[in-house]
Amino acid sequence: MLETLFTIELPVGESYQLKRHRFSPNEDQPEQGKRISIISGTHGDELEGVYVITMLAEWLKSNRDKIRGTIDLYPSLNSLGIDSITRTVPFYQADLNRIFPGTSRDTFPNQIAYGIIEAIKGSNIAIDIHASNIFLRELPQVRIAKTYAEHLVPLAKKLNMDFIWVHDAITVLEATLAHTLNSLGTHALVVEYGVGMRLTPGYGQQLLTGILNLLASEGIIDMMPFSVREPCYSDHGRVYYVNAPAAGLFVPAMDHCQSVKAEQIIGHIHDPYGVNPPIPCLTPGSGVLFTLREYPIVYEGSLIARIFDAQTGVCQ
Amino acid sequence: MTRHTLLNLASPSRDAFRVEGFRFAPRQHNDADTSVAIVAGLNGHELAQMHAAAQLVNFLQTHQAEDPHFITGEILIVPAVNTFGFNMGERNWPLDKTDINAMFPGFDQGETSQRIAHHLFEHLKGFEWGIELEDRRDQYDCMPYVRMIKSGFEDKKAAAYFGLQFAHYRDFVPSDAGSLQYNWSVWHTKTYGLVFGNKQQIETHTTNQILDSLIRFLAKVGAIRTKIFAGYATNIVTQDAITLIPSQRAGVFEPRQAVGSFVKKGDLLGKVFDSLDGSIREKIYAPVDGLITCHYHYPLIYQNTIAYRMISIV
Numbered sequence: 156m157l158e159t160l161f162t163i164e165l166p167v168g169e170s171y172q173l174k175r176h177r178f179s180p181n182e183d184q185p186e187q188g189k190r191i192s193i194i195s196g197t198h199g200d201e202l203e204g205v206y207v208i209t210m211l212a213e214w215l216k217s218n219r220d221k222i223r224g225t226i227d228l229y230p231s232l233n234s235l236g237i238d239s240i241t242r243t244v245p246f247y248q249a250d251l252n253r254i255f256p257g258t259s260r261d262t263f264p265n266q267i268a269y270g271i272i273e274a275i276k277g278s279n280i281a282i283d284i285h286a287s288n289i290f291l292r293e294l295p296q297v298r299i300a301k302t303y304a305e306h307l308v309p310l311a312k313k314l315n316m317d318f319i320w321v322h323d324a325i326t327v328l329e330a331t332l333a334h335t336l337n338s339l340g341t342h343a344l345v346v347e348y349g350v351g352m353r354l355t356p357g358y359g360q361q362l363l364t365g366i367l368n369l370l371a372s373e374g375i376i377d378m379m380p381f382s383v384r385e386p387c388y389s390d391h392g393r394v395y396y397v398n399a400p401a402a403g404l405f406v407p408a409m410d411h412c413q414s415v416k417a418e419q420i421i422g423h424i425h426d427p428y429g430v431n432p433p434i435p436c437l438t439p440g441s442g443v444l445f446t447l448r449e450y451p452i453v454y455e456g457s458l459i460a461r462i463f464d465a466q467t468g469v470c471q
Numbered sequence: 472m473t474r475h476t477l478l479n480l481a482s483p484s485r486d487a488f489r490v491e492g493f494r495f496a497p498r499q500h501n502d503a504d505t506s507v508a509i510v511a512g513l514n515g516h517e518l519a520q521m522h523a524a525a526q527l528v529n530f531l532q533t534h535q536a537e538d539p540h541f542i543t544g545e546i547l548i549v550p551a552v553n554t555f556g557f558n559m560g561e562r563n564w565p566l567d568k569t570d571i572n573a574m575f576p577g578f579d580q581g582e583t584s585q586r587i588a589h590h591l592f593e594h595l596k597g598f599e600w601g602i603e604l605e606d607r608r609d610q611y612d613c614m615p616y617v618r619m620i621k622s623g624f625e626d627k628k629a630a631a632y633f634g635l636q637f638a639h640y641r642d643f644v645p646s647d648a649g650s651l652q653y654n655w656s657v658w659h660t661k662t663y664g665l666v667f668g669n670k671q672q673i674e675t676h677t678t679n680q681i682l683d684s685l686i687r688f689l690a691k692v693g694a695i696r697t698k699i700f701a702g703y704a705t706n707i708v709t710q711d712a713i714t715l716i717p718s719q720r721a722g723v724f725e726p727r728q729a730v731g732s733f734v735k736k737g738d739l740l741g742k743v744f745d746s747l748d749g750s751i752r753e754k755i756y757a758p759v760d761g762l763i764t765c766h767y768h769y770p771l772i773y774q775n776t777i778a779y780r781m782i783s784i785v
């Protein structure tokens with residue numbers, strides 16, 4: 156059932172609408188069983204999650220008899236942004252994922268944030284799917300703040316992702332959708348993979364299997380759980396960052412998500428004028444290259460790669 | 472006065488990114504009574520802020536040339552940080568669109584804008600007073616005011632040295648965590664935000680008012696020796712004195728009261744018209760007596776957007 160949960164009048168002949176596609180055993184009853192919300196489109200330039208949600212909707216329509224709980228699909232929170240390749244909320248240039256929980260009477264982006272929380276709160280589980288931005292390509296991963304790791308890691312392991320990254324709490328991330336939902340008692344997981352403005356269909360299939368596995372494990376669909384991959388887990392290893400040592404044009408020499416050893420060449424930074432020779436960027440340690448720069452122009456400091464060192468971890 | 476390049480970062484193709492600072496000191500450095508750093512233009516839309524800071528550089532330089540005893544403290548002024556943004560009409564760091572003023576205290580091994588914040592902050596740490604000149608990030612026209620964030624290190628008394636009509640004293644919010652103002656206070660600098668100006672515009676009247684405020688502040692903390700008008704007795708305003716007045720409807724917004732006006736409960740503040748058929752959708756009235764500090768200033772308004780901000784004496 157497609158529902159419009161709230162609207163905000165726009166100045167000229169249009170309104171913003173928060174829409175949700177809800178699946179439940181009996182559409183006449185409001186909510187049944189465990190409730191899960193699958194979310195994407197907080198950032199208008201990230202489309203990977205929209206694709207997964209369309210595939211999940213197709214699967215659910217063909218398997219209505221297996222539904223035992225409430226599954227809410229929100230593909231496009233920042234719908235003005237999704238429809239116009241705009242990462243932020245247009246006009247205000249506000250990063251929607253930095254203003255939660257929002258307020259009902261303030262700017263347009265704040266009202267959207269507030270309405271989203273009102274719609275989703277009360278869910279048992281939420282999965283907020285992000286692509287990377289246009290600058291980086293990411294291996295399928297779940298990101299979890301340490302504060303909530305105890306409850307979230309067991310759920311994250313069901314999602315068929317390659318990597319679970321447990322990071323320290325950061326104050327500015329307290330204003331994200333996932334943090335706000337977690338603080339309200341919903342187990343909210345952040346999934347991130349691929350690259351901005353593009354689709355990586357293989358990763359989409361991988362996450363779809365993971366979501367179905369999670370739904371089965373939680374009794375939201377009546378099926379045997381799938382067998383899924385065992386993710387690397389960052390609490391048992393360390394993450395190396397590789398930042399550009401100079402400005403120029405970065406040309407990778409490696410594939411994303413390959414295993415690397417220390418002192419291998421990730422790529423070179425070229426001087427556009429060709430005066431200085433290309434500068435090599437080296438791996439600082441061994442592990443899995445889970446982030447690789449996609450957008451070539453770099454300044455000193457631009458992120459080139461992230462490597463998860465699994466030497467002491469659980470990666471195979 | 473001495474001019475220093477505080478930061479120099481090579482670009483792939485264009486000219487290097489440079490941040491310039493202007494230092495003033497008493498003839499004998501160890502005679503300095505105090506130290507003040509003033510930073511403007513952390514984002515590339517803050518034209519009025521850059522201009523006011525640059526006018527202050529000029530004022531101090533002229534007076535120092537006339538009177539060698541004019542400067543009595545250490546003063547550092549940085550009129551523009553995001554010079555690339557200024558040259559492109561962009562608010563943020565142009566490549567990755569990050570807000571430099573959300574990156575403090577910075578990180579020298581991190582992303583470009585974190586490195587910019589880090590290197591800049593190394594020059595800004597350790598001052599007794601820190602002043603950040605800022606615009607509002609949203610679509611509002613406001614009276615110039617002083618912003619103080621509760622940090623345990625704020626000085627409410629000295630907020631009045633600027634002589635502006637009010638100072639907004641508010642709680643810390645998570646989005647403050649990466650701001651220069653907040654991080655200064657963490658490093659025990661007594662800090663103020665001076666918020667004024669319309670996006671991407673310079674008004675001579677406001678520039679002069681802010682210049683006057685900064686000179687007054689520098690004189691009162693003992694960084695310069697000069698005579699100046701007393702200014703306003705500043706009201707310290709907390710959240711409970713502020714009234715937010717939203718428009719119930721979207722459309723074309725016509726403000727009917729200017730900022731700085733005193734209004735009575737029931738006075739007409741503005742109208743919202745249907746953008747297409749021209750009919751009046753809403754009239755907005757003052758719900759309380761008070762001073763109008765801000766109004767929404769773009770002609771198109773969204774539903775439930777704050778149209779006016781007022782302060783009242785409570």
Ligand SMILES: [Zn+2]
Nearest residue numbers: 198201285286
């Ligand atoms: Zn995102």
